[in-house]
Every structure is written in structure tokens, then in C-alpha cells.
Amino acid sequence: MEKTIIVSNRLPVTLSRKDNKVVFTPSPGGLATGLAGASKDMNSVWIGWAGFALDGFHDNIEEIKLNLEKQRLIPIFLNEEDVNQFYEGFSNTTLWPLFHSFPTYTSCHEDQWEVYQKVNEIFCEEVLKHAGEDDLIWIHDYHLLLLPGLIRKKLPKAKIAYFQHIPFPSYEIFRILPWREQILEGVTGADLVGFHTHDDVKHFLTSIQRILGMENKMGTVRAEERIFKVDAFPLGIDYYKYREMSMLKSTERQVGLHRKQFQDVKIILSIDRLDYTKGIPERLKAFDIFLEKNPEFREKVSLLMIVVPSREKVQLYKNLKMEIDEMVGNITSKYRTVNWTPVLYFYRSYPLQSLSAFYKLSDVALITPLRDGMNLVCKEYVASRNDESGVLILSEMAGAAKELSDALIINPYNVEECANAIKTALCMPLDEQKRRMSEMQYLLAKYDVSKWTTIFLKSMEEIVQKQEELAMKRLTPELKHKVISDFNSSKKRILFLDYDGTLVSFQNRPEHAKPDKDLYEIMSRLCATQNLKVVIISGRNKATLSEWFGHFDMDIIAEHGLWMRRDNNWKMMFQLNDDWKKELSTILNLFVEKTPGSFVEEKDHSLVWHYRKADDDLSNARKKELLDYLQYLTTNMGLSVLEGNKVVEIKSALINKGRAVKKYLKAPFDFILAAGDDWTDEDMFKEMPEHAYTIKIGSSLSAAKYTLPQYIQGVNSGIRTILSDIAEKTQKLF
Ligand code: GDG
16 A cells, blocks of 8 residues: 555644744544654644634644655645534543443534534545545544445545544434434445444444344445455553553652652552543542442542543533532542642643553553543553552453453442452552553563554455455356357356345245246246256245246256256155254244244244244354254254354255256356355356356355345346346347
8 A cells, every 4th residue: 555644633743822923733532642643653644623723823734744744644625614513522421421332422413514514524635636546545533424325436446544533322222213224324434434342343243233224244344346454553652651661760750749748648640531420420430339338448549530621612611610610629628638638630631641640650540431533641650560460450441441451340330349459459569560560561572562553554454355266256247248258159058046135135934035027037047048057056946936936947956956946847856854944943942032023934844944024143043053062062963053144044055056956067158157155156167167157146155156235125236237238149049
């Protein structure tokens, strides 16, 4: 890839005005800190909002642009109204609370949504000015959820990655959003979608499955003509930067000064942006309970609480600030002595080195968000503890808790538990502190931010490569042309056509997927074509297939090859013992009871568990359970267990589509076409001679030479485009 275009709401520097001059300061928050580390090793440019509203700003914009360009930064300028509606509005009063699972704080306003769309389009225009064919466009966070889709529409071949720094909520919460389809259509324009944790990945996959009907296999999602990948990439920090900074003489000097001031009082540290997701009132409550229950710790420990101003224009944040001020006031007045202040509260931001001194100074870090995508502060604390002392108390609701299991993990809503953890931390023996701290340091050093970038970019390369492999196999219009002309110029021709998922699209119940008028028309023309044998090859039973296709002059293979109708004669290909069915149907019925919406279909010589209509999460869990169970039960029974499209089928191992088609291939056909959509069709593809056209319907990997998208009901699409062309040409011959 040529260069990386990073796109985020904010540039890593924020512009503001001081004494009538434009000043550049580092942007606050985790995205800027995290990505600044990631971007330094890359050939990148960074597009983002300049951080101030354009209105009334008379400075020379061109000069500002030039200045930023030198740092490879490209500013986007927004007017005040847009900033209000897009940033303070839709991003921070709709998406932020909803994505952090605070639906009651979520407000939905159509006018803010309009501006959100408009600003995403402004970003899209700017990206298009800079994006070359081979560039990677790497979009960050919830302010730009529509951007991947917008770029995809303009540049269909662009390489687009999206990473979300905040959580993705469960489907039950996400579905509240009135614009849920549009938002998901935006994100799914990317080739790679990344989150911090597997829970977020799972939630996102469930939402796109439920809302957009997109299925996935191990995180690889099929979206009509494309595939894209969804995965977890827990963000790391620039570990050695924090470690080295904490060892600087100047940092140690600051620590020494603080120590002198605090004397023997132990320090518990918390640092957050002002936000209701960070659990600040709950933390203060826990500290209050701790002091109440453990009077012996009064005058011996203080909470050093740094709250960094953020989103001060939003009313909820103003209220939160007042609540915190009041709580700190209450605790202070309740416990304070002449020599001791229980809560050292600072509402401001500090230079990085001062933070480093605080990290190094503090005996305990108390990081208790109610919900947090990752949380970098806890990682920075761990990295700064170069003598391996110190205890981290960490909320289980932070993404970081998945990695830092050696912290004291607490539920931040359980203030009693948190109060107890404070005591445990303060009393923890030094050797245990060191054991836990060194484990966490080992992990953070290994998975630092540059490793994160490498892993993310590698995943991007992998998915692009997979897409290319699939694209190479796609049956293009030119290739379709060749299929038809080969068909026309050959003398002995045969078509092997799977039914469900190939000739027709799936329905909730198998009996609803009947052939439609259009398919019958195609079939009757194909069957009337000279020197052409049409074979339907399906897992369905012979009664159904006879009813639907019996009147055509065609061959039919039913139940994956157990039954064959050749020259109008049904014949069973093997003698089978079906004694196993009784025992296994009892088990399958048990799974039906445990999985509402699923049902068992009994065929002559096989059993099928269908779960298309069942809840996705539940049925996936049940399916795994069932497959494990069957594997153990069916050993030495001569049965095979097939996982099809939302079905699990158990049948004799003797029956497979490959064996069935072999019977035809003894004769010399100069034109062969075989099409199928699931892995029962793979046996058929593998038996086909080199000159056959084998076509996999859908885009997962297969032994077939080509792929075609699925048939969409009512539209001339999928394999029907070829069949109707063959049929049409044939008609002209008559
Ligand atoms: C979002 C997600 C996710 C804080 N105070 C000062 C200061 N900071 C720096 C910290 C840290 C960053 O800001 C805060 O990052 P967090 O991760 O803790 O939180 P968010 O800002 O909410 O970040 C979060 C993150 O994105 C990354 O993906 O982890 O879950 O919400 O680096 O050190 N920096 C300076 N002065 C301060 O006073 N210089």
C-alpha cells in the first residue's frame, strides 16, 4: 500500500486562539494519544477537524493550512452550527450514550442526524481529494460511521479500514437508534472493521445479521458482491515512552516534591476526562464507604482525582460536574482534618510529564469506568511503575480488563466491592504487588501500540488478498459470455444444478421455497434443448422433487444421491439401514425444545435440524453443542454429519453428491456446468473433470473454479442469469 490516510474527527493537534493568535495544542483523549504513537512509523497523512468553529475566525486559513501541512495534517473546517449539531449533538448526545449502553441519556433529533450526514459527506470529499488507488484509508471512531460507505460508493475499489475506539452495544440497545440501517450500511462499506474487544465484535456481528441480514463465518462477512472482516484489536500504548518518562531525573524530582508534601500519606490516583461513563460519582461513593468502614485509614490515604474538562457545553456534563463538586465537598467536610485532605481534586489537564509523576507517585490506581472501550490511563499507570510496586483496581466494564487480569477487577456499580478492593490494595504485600505488576507489564510491553498497528495492517492485507482471490474467481460478464459460447459450440452437454440457495433463495420453512413461474419457464426451455441433459441434484426428498420437477424431461438426484431418477425411473442407489434414526431423532427433538424456532425434518434416510428461524446467538451455541454431541454419538455408525446453510443434517456416509455425479461422468460430455451453494456441493465439484465449469454460489472459499452471487428473489440474478441466457439462445435456435 502506498500511503495511509488516517481520518478521525479531531486532528492530533487542536487549534485555538490565545491573545488573538492561533495556537496548536495536543488534542485530549485516548484516540489522539493512542494514534499519535501508531502514526509516527507510517507513511501517513491525517485528516480531521481543526478543533474550532470557523465563524468569526479572521485569521489566514491558508497560512494555518500550510503550517499543518508541514506536519502532514489536513484540517477540515466546520462552522459553528455544524459543530453544535454534529459534534455536541449527534455524536455526543446520541451515539456516545447509546454506544456506552446508556439508552436513557440518548436523545434522537432528526436535524442533528441531517447534519451528521452532511459532515460525513464533507469528510468524504476531503478524503477523495487525497486518496490514490493503492492508499489505505483508515477511519477512526463513531463520529464517522457513515464515511466508509460514502467513500465506497465513490471509490468502489478503495481499501478502507474502520476502527472504533468506544464499545459497540448489544443488539437490544443498538436497535433503538432510528437510523440503525444507515449507520450499519456506512460501517459495512469498510474492508476491515475493528473493535477493542471480542464482545464488541460479537455485538456488531449480531446487529448486522439481524438488521442487514449479513451472515458471517468466523468474522468474515458476506455482503452481496464483497466480503469484509470484523475482528478485535485491543489497543496498546507506547509502553517504553511511559516507562522511560517515569525514569527521567526531572520526573523523579517532581515525584520527590510531591512526596515531601504528602509525607507518609498513601495516594490513590484516578484520571479521567469528565464523563458519566467514567463512573466518577460511584468511585467517590466507594471511597466514602471505605473511609466510613475503615477509620484507621483516615489521615493515612488520599484520593488524588484528576478530572480533565471535556464536552463542557453539553448539559449532562455540566450536571455531572456539579454532582462531582458537591460529592467532593461532602466527603471533604465529613473527614478532613487540619493536616489531611481526603480528596485532592483537580479539574484541569496536565502536561504529560506531570501525569507521569502522578503515576509514579501513586500507590494505587483506581480506574472504575461504568463502560469504556479500552481505557489507556490504566495501561499508562502500569507502564510507569518501573519498580513494579503499586496496585491497579480496574473496572470489569473497561475493555482493558480483558487483558489486565492481574489487576483487582471490580464491578463499578458495586460500591461496597470497590471499597473492599481499596482496602485489599492498600494492604497488599509488596511481593504480590510485584508479581501482579510484572505480569501486566510483560503483556503491555509485548502488545504495545506499534504491535497493534502491525497486527491491524496485517489483517487488512489478509482480507484484501482474500478479496482478490475471490475476485479472480468471480464469473465476470466476459466469462459468462464464454460459458454461453462454449455451450453453443459443444455437442453433448450436461448441467448439474443444486436447488436451495442456487436456483431459489432461502425461505424460513423449506416447503415455502417452491419453484416460481420464472424458474419453471427457464427449466422448460432448458429441458427442450437438444443434446442437453439437465440434472437437479439436491438434498431434498424424492417426493418433493418429483412433485416440483417430475413433469420435466430431466434427471433428478434426491437426498444427496441416495435416490436417482434417470430416464424417468426412480432408483435407490444403496440399501441402507435406518435404525439409527429413532435414537438420533429423540436427541434432535431435545434440541428443538431447547431452541425455539428450530425444527426437525425427517427424510427417508436422513434427519435434518433446521434453525433458520431461531434466535441467532442461541442457535449458534446450540449448533456447536449438537455437533459435539453428534461427533461423539455417531462414531463407528457409518454416518456423516453435514453442516449446511442453517441446517445440520445426519445421513449415511455412503451418500454424497460426488458419488452420484460420478455415474454420469463416465460418458464424454464436452460441456459440463455444475452449480451449488453449500459444502454438500463440494463433493460434486471435486469429481468434475478439468474442462467443467464449476460455480460456487456465494463468496466463501470453495473447490469450484468460479463464484457467483446468490439469486435474489424476483430479479434475474445469480445462476439464473446464465441459465436464462442459455435458454434464450436456445429459443432463438428453434
Ligand atoms: C477513548 C475511549 C479508549 C488524560 N488526562 C490528561 C491526558 N490524558 C490522556 C491519558 C490517556 C488519554 O488521555 C485518555 O484515554 P482513555 O483511553 O483513558 O479515555 P478516552 O479519552 O475516553 O478515549 C477509550 C480510547 O479512546 C483509545 O481507543 O481507550 O475507551 O473512550 O492517554 O493519558 N493527557 C495529558 N494531560 C492530561 O491531563 N497530556
